[in-house]
Amino acid sequence: MAVIEVEYSGAIAVIVLNKPNKLNALTKDEFYELARTLQDVGNHDEVVATVLTGTGRFFSAGADVSVSRQTPEGTDLYRHNLTVTVASNMNLARAFYTHPKILVVALNGPVVGMAAALIAFADFIYCTPETYLLTPFASLGLISEGVSSIAFAERMGISKANEALILSKRISSKELLQAGFVNQIFDCPAQSFRTEVLKEVKERFHDGLNASSMLQIKKMIRQRSRRELDAQNVDEVFGALERNVQGIPQKEFEKLRKGQKKHKL
Numbered sequence: 001m002a003v004i005e006v007e008y009s010g011a012i013a014v015i016v017l018n019k020p021n022k023l024n025a026l027t028k029d030e031f032y033e034l035a036r037t038l039q040d041v042g043n044h045d046e047v048v049a050t051v052l053t054g055t056g057r058f059f060s061a062g063a064d065v066s067v068s069r070q071t072p073e074g075t076d077l078y079r080h081n082l083t084v085t086v087a088s089n090m091n092l093a094r095a096f097y098t099h100p101k102i103l104v105v106a107l108n109g110p111v112v113g114m115a116a117a118l119i120a121f122a123d124f125i126y127c128t129p130e131t132y133l134l135t136p137f138a139s140l141g142l143i144s145e146g147v148s149s150i151a152f153a154e155r156m157g158i159s160k161a162n163e164a165l166i167l168s169k170r171i172s173s174k175e176l177l178q179a180g181f182v183n184q185i186f187d188c189p190a191q192s193f194r195t196e197v198l199k200e201v202k203e204r205f206h207d208g209l210n211a212s213s214m215l216q217i218k219k220m221i222r223q224r225s226r227r228e229l230d231a232q233n234v235d236e237v238f239g240a241l242e243r244n245v246q247g248i249p250q251k252e253f254e255k256l257r258k259g260q261k262k263h264k265l
Contacts, residue, residue, distance in 0.1 A: 062113020
């Protein structure tokens with residue numbers, strides 16, 4: 001069964017993260033597939049809205065850290081990270097902030113790390129009461145990813161963005177709603193959450209709305225920040241590259257492995 005699934009139903013495309021045994025934590029290859037799927041959906045003329053959700057208890061636990069981060073002795077770390085991380089992270093973030101359809105994210109549970117950063121580019125976000133957002137970049141020796149340094153400040157305000165990014169603070173669903181990060185909390189049984197969200201999307205995007213107008217309005221809203229996002233995307237990935245070459249994140253992950261520090265998840 002595919003980890004990244006997509007279904008088309010008229011004007012709506014539904015992308016599902018289907019790796020519940022790993023809390024939908026994704027490898028680099030799986031993140032690449034997610035980016036490719038978003039790009040493919042964007043090329044379907046009949047699609048107006050893209051709904052992104054997950055299966056199981058979590059929307060996504062971010063990157064799958066169970067995959068070995070070790071590199072062979074003698075590896076040129078700058079070149080290795082340049083080819084393995086920089087291009088993939090730039091492509092992934094860009095797939096989200098350039099997605100031409102109305103992007104609806106349905107958070108069926110907590111969202112962590114890179115996944116949390118990326119969903120900030122959604123046009124609408126719905127979640128469950130159990131949802132929380134966690135970006136533990138600072139606690140892992142990393143810096144902000146997925147252009148969250150811009151997206152969080154714009155979507156939840158600078159105060160909450162600082163708490164989430166600088167302090168690695170867990171932000172609850174209620175806080176996310178109050179900050180305007182999410183549009184609505186669906187207080188319903190977990191098994192019916194996706195159905196309720198799709199019902200909401202179909203009701204909201206009714207026949208009285210002109211599809212091309214909706215998409216053009218989104219384009220105009222997003223157009224101003226495109227160059228700024230591209231520039232920040234470059235700054236973030238190269239900032240992360242320098243830290244990886246210095247071995248800073250590796251030391252923090254080693255502390256986790258040895259039990260010297262506790263993961264905030």
